[in-house]
Amino acid sequence: MDVRQVCCEFLQSQLHPTNCLGIRAFADLHTCTQLLGQAHAYAEQHFTEVVQGEEFLGLSLQQVCSLISSDKLTVSTEEKVRRHNADTYFNTSIP
Template identity: 45%
Template structure:
C-alpha cells in the first residue's frame, strides 16, 4: 500500500442526500405513512409530519412544541386559510417548490404570511411586483400594505407615481380614498408632464362621486402646485 495516499475520505453528498431525504419524506406523506398530523380545511384533510412542517414554519413549530392544545392533537382545523393555499404550502415544505400564478397568489401570500414562511412570502411579493400595471398597481399597493410587505408596497407606490397619467384613467384610481389620493399627488416623485394632469385627475376623482367627495376639494388642491397651472 502506498503510505502517501490518504487513509480516509469524507464524501460530501449533501445535495444528493438532501434531495433523497425530501423525496423519501414526500413519498411517506403521499402514502400517509408515519404521518402524525392532519391539517383540515372544511372537508379537505391534508396528511403531514409535524417535524417537516415545523422545520419550515415558525408558526407550526410554536404550535407543535409550545403549550398549545394542538401539540398533542393529531388533527388541526384551519378556518382562515384557503384550502388550495394550505396544500401548496405543504407541498413546498416537502419539495422546495411552489406554484404561483395570478389565480393563486391572493390566497397563497396571506397563508405564507400567517404561517411565517418567509421564502414563499418573498416569492409571492416578487411575482406581484412583476405583474404591476396601471390597472392593478393600486390594488397591489393596498394588498401589500395589508400584509406588511414593505418592499412590494414601495415598489407599487413607485410604479403609481411613475405611471400616474395612465393610472388616473383606471377604475382603481376612482376607488381611492381621499387620504390615499392625497398621499399620491403630494408625492415628490409624482411623474407628470404638466400640473394640469394632477388638477384634472383630482377633478375626475371628485366628479366620480361629487356628493360625497366635493368636501375634500380644498384639501386636495393643497397638493397641486397652482402657480404652475396654465391660465385658460
C-alpha cells in the first residue's frame, strides 16, 4: 500500500458534512477516484447538513448545479432543495 492510498483511506474515514466537499476537491485534484466517489456520495447522503457549511458557500455555480441535479440527494423534497440553495447562494454572493 502506498502513501497516497493510505492518505485517501484516512480522508475517507474522516468524511463529515463540514469537510466532504473539500475532501472531494482534494480527491479530484489528486486523481483519487475512489475517494472522489465516496466523498461525492457522502455529500449527496448528507446534503441537508452539507449546504449549511462554509464549504458549500465556496462552490462555484457550476459545482452547486452539479450537486443539486443529482438524483441521489437525500432530502425531504426537491422544492426545499431549490429554495434553500437559492437563498443561501444568492444571499452570500451579492454584496
